[in-house]
Amino acid sequence: MRSHDPHLPEAIAACRLCAGDFAATATAHVPRPVVWFRPGARLLVAGQAPGARVHASGRPFTDPSGDRLRDWLGLSGDAFYDRARVAIVPMAFCFPGYDEKGADLPPPARCGATWHARVMRALGPVALTVLVGGHAHRWHLGAAACKGGVTATVARWRDLGPGVFPLPHPSWRNTAWLKRNPWFAEELLPVLRRRVAEVMHDDRDDCA
Numbered sequence: 001m002r003s004h005d006p007h008l009p010e011a012i013a014a015c016r017l018c019a020g021d022f023a024a025t026a027t028a029h030v031p032r033p034v035v036w037f038r039p040g041a042r043l044l045v046a047g048q049a050p051g052a053r054v055h056a057s058g059r060p061f062t063d064p065s066g067d068r069l070r071d072w073l074g075l076s077g078d079a080f081y082d083r084a085r086v087a088i089v090p091m092a093f094c095f096p097g098y099d100e101k102g103a104d105l106p107p108p109a110r111c112g113a114t115w116h117a118r119v120m121r122a123l124g125p126v127a128l129t130v131l132v133g134g135h136a137h138r139w140h141l142g143a144a145a146c147k148g149g150v151t152a153t154v155a156r157w158r159d160l161g162p163g164v165f166p167l168p169h170p171s172w173r174n175t176a177w178l179k180r181n182p183w184f185a186e187e188l189l190p191v192l193r194r195r196v197a198e199v200m201h202d203d204r205d206d207c208a
Helices: 008-013 019-023 052-057 064-073 109-123 134-141 149-155 172-180 183-200
Strands: 043-047 086-090 128-132 164-167
Touching: 008 109, 043 134, 043 183, 064 172, 064 183, 086 109, 109 134, 128 134, 128 183, 134 149, 134 164, 149 164, 149 183, 164 183
Parallel strands: 043 086, 043 128, 128 164
Antiparallel strands: none
8 A cells, every 4th residue: 555655755855864974985975865756656666776877867777777777678768767657766865885996885774774665655556566686686575585696586587477577787797697697688588578568558557
């Protein structure tokens, strides 16, 4: 059941819980929560955390990872960013900064603990949930269901569909993973694209 929380997007956008942590990173950046959801969406894209380019743009997945994800989903940019149909909810709403090797830090746990359950309640039921990366897998499926890691979780996609599809992160860092696991493109993606098309073009109020 959907909860009535009309000021939730504004509250998240104003959040500064991690300001001190971010100031101490190599990027020394200030929080900029990227909020992109609206109750009534049909498709939920549950991701990890914004990267530096998304931090700059203020729009989710405005980077090569987003290009790859939209290709996986079979969605144009206009459809992907249609908040009436697509909710994009990461496990952390702000760019967490870089580690000493220049890789993105993991999403701060306090962000998910503070906001994620509230957002899920505000969204209410959705027809399709796409889980992008291990952090989203663990929150939405439970740690016990993800003990084998991302590969094992994604390989179980037939058991979770048609309402949930677990995906690896679409980062370029996972290009080698995609080559080692050709079944992902050959078997999972065609089914995912068909399901996304069904959900996006179904005018019935299935998610009310």
